[in-house]
Amino acid sequence: MQPRIDATSVSPGALNAMLGLINYVHQSGLDKKLLDLINLRVSQINGCAYCIDMHWKDLRAAGETEQRLYGLDAWRESPYYSGRERAALAWAEAVTRVADTHVPDEVFDEARHHFNEAELVNLSRSESLRLTVGTG
Numbered sequence: 001m002q003p004r005i006d007a008t009s010v011s012p013g014a015l016n017a018m019l020g021l022i023n024y025v026h027q028s029g030l031d032k033k034l035l036d037l038i039n040l041r042v043s044q045i046n047g048c049a050y051c052i053d054m055h056w057k058d059l060r061a062a063g064e065t066e067q068r069l070y071g072l073d074a075w076r077e078s079p080y081y082s083g084r085e086r087a088a089l090a091w092a093e094a095v096t097r098v099a100d101t102h103v104p105d106e107v108f109d110e111a112r113h114h115f116n117e118a119e120l121v122n123l124s125r126s127e128s129l130r131l132t133v134g135t136g
Contacts (some may be wrong), residue, residue, distance in 0.1 A: 011041070011105075013061065021125060022121075022126075023124075025032065025125050025126045028118070028119070029119070030119060030122055030123065032062070033059065034088055035062065035063050035126055036055055036058045036059050036062065036064075037059065037088075037089070038071070038074070038075050038088055038089065038092045038123065038126060039055045039126065040052065040055035040056060040059060040069070040072060041072055041073075041089055041092055042092055042096050043055055044073055044091065045096050045097070046096070047086040054124040056069060062121065065075070065080075067080060068081070070118070075089050083114060084114040084115075086110075086121060087110045087111045087113065087115065088111070088115070090107045090125055091103075091107060091108075091111040091115075091120070091124075092123070092126075094107045095124055111123075
């Protein structure tokens, strides 16, 4: 599949800004495996095959199990995820689908139970970045 626009050559400044935000989030203290799990889930929601493949491979290289990866799209019904992961996944889905969900109070409250304000902002930056630029 060919991209419609080669964003890297058309707007390298935007790419550099995006990479700067990604680097910031990865240096924010949040677990890289958690961020990759969130990125995979958001990629599933956005239907980005390239990004699903990339994040799946990153997670496998980090030692993630096939069982948890295959069950990710049904994480609510799967027993394989911690409370912190569940809160992050619920937050990621709500932020990704903000026009539909408006991030319900119970999702916010559960996320705040597991993440401090700075972590929640950084999780949001991880999600909104991929949603905004369409990189899954």
